[in-house]
Amino acid sequence: MHGPLYDLVLLPLIKIVVVLAAVLLIVAYLTFFERKLLSYMQVRIGPNRVGPRGWLQPIADGLKLFVKEDLVPGQAEKFVFLLAPVLIMAPALVMFSVIPFGPELWITDINIALLFILGVSSIGVYGVILGGWSSNSKFSLMGGLRSAAQMVSYEVPMGFAIVSVLLMARTLSLVGIVEAQKAAHLWYIVPGILAFGIYFICGVAETNRNPFDLPEAESELVAGFHTEYSGMKFAFFYLGEYTNMLVVSSLATIMFFGGWLRPFPNVAWLSFLDVIPPLVWFLAKVGFFIFVYIWFRGTFPRYRFDQLMAVGWKWLIPLSLVNLFVIGLGVLLLKG
Amino acid sequence: MAGPLEPLFDLEEMELSFGPQHPSTHGVLRVMLRLDGEKVMEAKPIIGYLHRGTEKLFEQETFTQCIPHTDRLDYIAAPTNNQGFVLAVEKLLGITVPPRASYIRMILAELGRISSHLLWLATHAIDLGAITPFFYTFREREIILDLFEEYCGARLTLNAMRVGGVPFELPDGWVEKCSAFIDEFPSHIDEYETLLTENRIWKKRTVGIGVISAEEAIDWGLTGPPLRGSGVKWDIRKVFPYDRYDEVEFEVPIGQAGDTYDRYLVRMEEMRQSARIIRQCLDRLPEGPVMAKVPKVLRAPEGMVYASVEAPKGELGYFLVTTAKGTKPYRCHVRPPSFINLQALPEMVKGSLVADLVAVIGTLDIVLGEIDR
Numbered sequence: 225m226h227g228p229l230y231d232l233v234l235l236p237l238i239k240i241v242v243v244l245a246a247v248l249l250i251v252a253y254l255t256f257f258e259r260k261l262l263s264y265m266q267v268r269i270g271p272n273r274v275g276p277r278g279w280l281q282p283i284a285d286g287l288k289l290f291v292k293e294d295l296v297p298g299q300a301e302k303f304v305f306l307l308a309p310v311l312i313m314a315p316a317l318v319m320f321s322v323i324p325f326g327p328e329l330w331i332t333d334i335n336i337a338l339l340f341i342l343g344v345s346s347i348g349v350y351g352v353i354l355g356g357w358s359s360n361s362k363f364s365l366m367g368g369l370r371s372a373a374q375m376v377s378y379e380v381p382m383g384f385a386i387v388s389v390l391l392m393a394r395t396l397s398l399v400g401i402v403e404a405q406k407a408a409h410l411w412y413i414v415p416g417i418l419a420f421g422i423y424f425i426c427g428v429a430e431t432n433r434n435p436f437d438l439p440e441a442e443s444e445l446v447a448g449f450h451t452e453y454s455g456m457k458f459a460f461f462y463l464g465e466y467t468n469m470l471v472v473s474s475l476a477t478i479m480f481f482g483g484w485l486r487p488f489p490n491v492a493w494l495s496f497l498d499v500i501p502p503l504v505w506f507l508a509k510v511g512f513f514i515f516v517y518i519w520f521r522g523t524f525p526r527y528r529f530d531q532l533m534a535v536g537w538k539w540l541i542p543l544s545l546v547n548l549f550v551i552g553l554g555v556l557l558l559k560g
Numbered sequence: 561m562a563g564p565l566e567p568l569f570d571l572e573e574m575e576l577s578f579g580p581q582h583p584s585t586h587g588v589l590r591v592m593l594r595l596d597g598e599k600v601m602e603a604k605p606i607i608g609y610l611h612r613g614t615e616k617l618f619e620q621e622t623f624t625q626c627i628p629h630t631d632r633l634d635y636i637a638a639p640t641n642n643q644g645f646v647l648a649v650e651k652l653l654g655i656t657v658p659p660r661a662s663y664i665r666m667i668l669a670e671l672g673r674i675s676s677h678l679l680w681l682a683t684h685a686i687d688l689g690a691i692t693p694f695f696y697t698f699r700e701r702e703i704i705l706d707l708f709e710e711y712c713g714a715r716l717t718l719n720a721m722r723v724g725g726v727p728f729e730l731p732d733g734w735v736e737k738c739s740a741f742i743d744e745f746p747s748h749i750d751e752y753e754t755l756l757t758e759n760r761i762w763k764k765r766t767v768g769i770g771v772i773s774a775e776e777a778i779d780w781g782l783t784g785p786p787l788r789g790s791g792v793k794w795d796i797r798k799v800f801p802y803d804r805y806d807e808v809e810f811e812v813p814i815g816q817a818g819d820t821y822d823r824y825l826v827r828m829e830e831m832r833q834s835a836r837i838i839r840q841c842l843d844r845l846p847e848g849p850v851m852a853k854v855p856k857v858l859r860a861p862e863g864m865v866y867a868s869v870e871a872p873k874g875e876l877g878y879f880l881v882t883t884a885k886g887t888k889p890y891r892c893h894v895r896p897p898s899f900i901n902l903q904a905l906p907e908m909v910k911g912s913l914v915a916d917l918v919a920v921i922g923t924l925d926i927v928l929g930e931i932d933r
Contacts, residue, residue: 434689522692527764
């Protein structure tokens with residue numbers, strides 16, 4: 225009933241604009257959410273001056289960063305210095321193109337979505353490394369080097385954890401994974417509890433959050449790779465981090481917690497839960513993981529660099545291999 | 561060709577100026593680092609960014625006028641600074657302090673110790689990435705500062721002691737407020753310990769880090785928790801009791817391994833013991849005057865005197881030289897614990913990582929006001 229122009233250009237564009245706006249708004253309010261939540265964990269009140277109960281704080285923050293002078297250090301490698309924040313922010317946003325928020329609520333459903341996300345998220349590492357290197361500051365350089373080693377190391381076990389989901393779902397499409405969980409009458413957290421643990425730990429490390437926030441360890445490296453950044457460029461790093469948290473949480477929800485499905489999607493007497501729309505289920509699950517992120521930050525000290533690597537290589541990689549083997553065997557025996 | 565492997569490219573060592581503007585150098589300490597990757601090959605503390613010539617200033621002021629300057633040495637724990645100085649002058653002039661004044665001094669000094677240790681815990685934990693204990697410790701520190709304010713009007717630079725006693729009587733209701741705080745304080749220490757003591761990451765970051773043996777610690781002249789953490793039972797309050805410390809009961813906690821974790825445990829226990837001392841002081845607070853009969857203008861005999869107290873950071877000593885009938889010190893030397901404890905830093909961090917440097921600076925609990933004077 226519509227022409228190809230509508231189907232191929234206009235509709236996707238509208239979807240992209242809506243998702244982008246929603247994601248950016250959510251990310252901005254995530255910073256507020258984190259500050260408030262941390263405050264309550266730390267016997268204080270948190271931002272409460274701008275707007276009612278501080279609700280306009282993220283807007284004020286954004287405005288402040290936006291009108292700040294766009295500063296590039298004299299000794300910096302200018303082009304790379306300007307490119308790095310984009311390399312953080314853009315891939316983080318691109319990943320939302322394949323994430324399904326609910327039934328029929330996605331920009332696109334491609335059959336290699338997981339692979340696409342793994343690939344695109346790896347680009348983010350360049351932003352950190354190049355940002356650290358191009359600043360021409362020793363603290364930034366050390367932050368960049370740390371994150372290079374950290375992100376590369378933690379991508380390996382993360383990949384293995386994802387492969388085990390793939391074995392169970394037999395598809396790389398994120399929509400397919402959710403539907404497979406519905407068909408299997410089971411969230412993958414049950415067989416994949418170990419895989420989930422590994423995935424989430426790696427996810428925390430990939431997003432440089434406590435207790436793995438070494439690339440920006442304030443007490444050691446001042447601000448790590450973004451020491452020399454200010455204004456809007458800093459905002460890109462900052463928002464990029466939160467966007468990545470959102471991606472990691474969304475993926476955890478989709479792969480292990482049934483995406484937009486309600487708990488026990490096949491138990492009939494629980495069908496009253498369907499009153500709550502799928503999108504809300506999805507957001508609630510994502511919100512929980514964001515909460516866990518912030519909870520970590522309020523609780524844990526920071527690992528030392530060599531200890532972090534030891535955790536990755538000596539624990540997570542062998543564990544993820546064992547997990548992969550067990551799940552593979554299970555799939556082979558059950559499905560034949 | 562046999563032989564050692566040549567590196568493929570030049571491995572350069574990096575010089576890094578760590579501070580003076582750095583979040584975890586606790587003030588304006590600057591450490592010149594020679595780094596191989598993240599490994600510290602050499603660490604050289606550079607000080608003097610906060611030098612104010614306090615010792616020289618002492619020579620221009622009368623004994624009483626000197627006391628406010630002592631506040632600004634270790635500005636985290638002013639009472640012990642005051643105490644050390646007035647004890648030195650009293651020793652020189654042969655003044656006996658009334659018991660009530662002594663007890664008030666001890667209460668203030670121990671509150672100062674708790675406040676100092678709370679600040680140490682807060683910043684030490686933040687240095688190691690745990691941000692939450694900071695806010696909990698500041699909640700309690702606030703109460704202590706309120707008590708100080710109520711007593712003498714100031715919160716940090718107290719100027720709360722005089723040669724011959726203390727300037728003020730305790731205000732009405734102060735004893736009750738202090739008492740209520742001391743009763744609930746040990747439960748707050750348990751709260752901090754819940755967050756840290758058995759935390760795996762905290763242990764990984766502190767056990768076996770910045771180790772210094774008992775012999776080395778003595779050789780370097782370390783005092784205070786860095787010395788006791790290595791297992792040496794040395795506390796000025798016990799070995800050379802001043803004021804009325806011989807009348808109260810308390811333990812001197814010691815560690816064994818001499819690492820950052822043991823020093824942490826020692827300081828946590830010291831806070832409990834301080835609370836115990838304050839409890840006893842409040843219970844037996846004697847009646848009587850708070851000032852001895854001292855002349856308006858203090859005139860010292862010719863001589864030299866050294867008096868030291870157990871400050872939160874270690875042994876704080878004042879060495880005074882006076883001329884006959886002098887109203888001012890002819891020369892004053894301060895033995896600041898932080899300055900001497902800091903000397904051990906290069907040895908303690910050699911071969912460790914940058915992250916450990918931060919841990920060791922934190923565990924030495926330095927304050928630059930006292931190092932640079």
